[in-house]
Amino acid sequence: MENKVLKNKMEEEAVSKKNHQYFTTSELAKTCGVTKHTLFHYDEIGLLKPEFTNSKGFRYYSIHQSYVLDIINVLKKTGSSLQEIKEFIQNQNTSMFVKLLKQKQRALELEHLRIERMQSFLKSAIDMTEQAMHILRDAPTLEQSEMEYFIATQLDPEDGDKGFASKLSEHREYCEKHFINQEFPIWAILSKERFVSGDYYPDYVANMLKAPIQGERLFIKPKGQYVVMDHKGSYETMSDTYSIIKKYMDSHGMIVCGDVYGMELLSYHAEKNPNNYIIRISVEVLA
Numbered sequence: 001m002e003n004k005v006l007k008n009k010m011e012e013e014a015v016s017k018k019n020h021q022y023f024t025t026s027e028l029a030k031t032c033g034v035t036k037h038t039l040f041h042y043d044e045i046g047l048l049k050p051e052f053t054n055s056k057g058f059r060y061y062s063i064h065q066s067y068v069l070d071i072i073n074v075l076k077k078t079g080s081s082l083q084e085i086k087e088f089i090q091n092q093n094t095s096m097f098v099k100l101l102k103q104k105q106r107a108l109e110l111e112h113l114r115i116e117r118m119q120s121f122l123k124s125a126i127d128m129t130e131q132a133m134h135i136l137r138d139a140p141t142l143e144q145s146e147m148e149y150f151i152a153t154q155l156d157p158e159d160g161d162k163g164f165a166s167k168l169s170e171h172r173e174y175c176e177k178h179f180i181n182q183e184f185p186i187w188a189i190l191s192k193e194r195f196v197s198g199d200y201y202p203d204y205v206a207n208m209l210k211a212p213i214q215g216e217r218l219f220i221k222p223k224g225q226y227v228v229m230d231h232k233g234s235y236e237t238m239s240d241t242y243s244i245i246k247k248y249m250d251s252h253g254m255i256v257c258g259d260v261y262g263m264e265l266l267s268y269h270a271e272k273n274p275n276n277y278i279i280r281i282s283v284e285v286l287a
Contacts, residue, residue, distance in 0.1 A: 021062065021063060022051065022060045022061065022062060022063075023060065023061040023062075023063075023065075023066060024058065024059070024060065024061075025039050025040075025050075025058070025059045025061070028061045028065070028066060028069065031066060032066060032069045032070060032073065033073070034069070034073070039059070039069075042069075042072070043059070045082065045086070046086065047072065047082060047085065047086050047089070048061075048065060048068055048069060048072065050065075051065060068089065071085075071088075071089065072085050072089075075088065075100070078100075078101065078104040079104050079107055079108070080100065080104060084100065088100055110179070113179045114179065116181075117179055117180075117181050120181055120183070120210065121182070121183070121184050122184075124183035124184040124185070125184035125185075125269075128183075128184060128185050128263075128265055129265070129266065129270055131265065132265035132266045132278045133266075136230050136232065136278065137228060137229055137230040137280070138229075138230060138232070139229065140227050140228070140229040140244065140245050140248035140249075141227070141228055141229070142225060142226075142227055142228075142252075142254075142285075142287060143225070143226055143227075143228050143282075144224075144225055144226075145221070145223065145224060145225075145226050145282065146223050147220065147221065147222060147223040148208060148220075148221040149208070149209040149211065149212045149213075149218065149219070149220055149221070150187060150189070150204075150206040150207065150208055150209060150218070150219040150220075150221065151171075151174075151175060151180050151182050151206060151207050151209055151213065151217050151218065151219070152189060152204040152205070152206035152217055152218075152219035153167055153168075153170060153171035153174065153204060153205050153206070153217065154167075154203065154204055155167050155201070155202055155203060155204060155205060157199075157201040164205070167205055168186070168205050171205050171206075171207075174217070175207065180207075180209070180213065181209065181210045181211070182207035182208060182209055182210070183207060183208045183209075183210070184207075185207070185208070185263050185264050185265065186205060186206075186207065186263075186264045186267070187205070187206040187207065187208065187261055187262060187263050187264070188202035188204070188205060188206070188261075188262040188264075189202060189203055189204040189205075189206055189219065189259055189260070189261055189262075190202045190203060190259060190260040190261075190262070191203045191259055191260075192256050192257070192258060192259055192260070192284075194260075195242070195256060195260045195283065196256060198239075198242075200238060200239055200242060202262070203259075204219060206219055208263075221259070221261060222258060222284065224257075224258065224284050225284070225285055225286070225287055226261075226282040226283060226284050226285065227245055227248060227249060227254065227282070227283045227285050228280065228281065228282050228283075229241060229244065229245055229248075229280075229281055230265070230278050230279070230280050230281070231262075231277075231278070231279045231280075231281055232275075232276070232277070232278050233274070233275055233277060234274035234275060234277060235274070235277070235279075236274075238262075238279065238281075241281060242281070245281065245283055249283070249285060252287065253287075254285040254286065254287050255285060255286050256283055256284065256285055257284055257285060257286045258283075258284030258285075259284060260281065260282070260283045260284075261281070261282045261283075262279050262280070262281050262282075263279065263280045263282075264277070264278075264279050265278040265279065265280055266278040267279075
């Protein structure tokens, strides 16, 4: 007990005589731009413990520890976690410092790609939604289309609506994971055979791409002539619009020669009432 009292007394005398060499918690917090509560937390988790604590419970930090706190602040700004910083400080060396910074540099590059992708995604969402609000193609027309590229996920008709929801979620996750730069509207791609037979369950769920990508999920919409019409209403009533398109094709001597594409200009993202959905249907034909 006497040794402990003597030790505390010596520490207090050291602080008193060389007060300029130590920071109190408040002084260090103010000097390094953090809060006292932050320093208390760092003490609790063993990241930055005070040089010593006197008999009254006051914490004191050395000049060197102010530099350690600066290291912590710098690495936090790079996106490093407190656990990563703790491991670095415990094993600090130049190679480890460079490795940690390169990891954070790569993370920032990926975040930059994510932001660019999201900006493009938002722009296409705004453009397509505004277009749907002002332009409605309520009758079939023949149009020329350039080649377009899609990222597509194959569907299974036997899975039904639950399977479609699952595949749509998988499709979105794949695009996120691989930083696919796709446009906002969801597309459904229907084979020529299904269209002709009257089975309108889509073969693929897809998004249009800014540029072609590598891999088996790339789907190419050929350059050519397409009969285009906007369907207004729920998904369940799309067969009515398909029938109108087929009658138009028959009356103009056209035959379907490729796949059928449905682009959701207005869907459940924007409209609560399914009767207000707008889906642009394009059927590749020989005229």
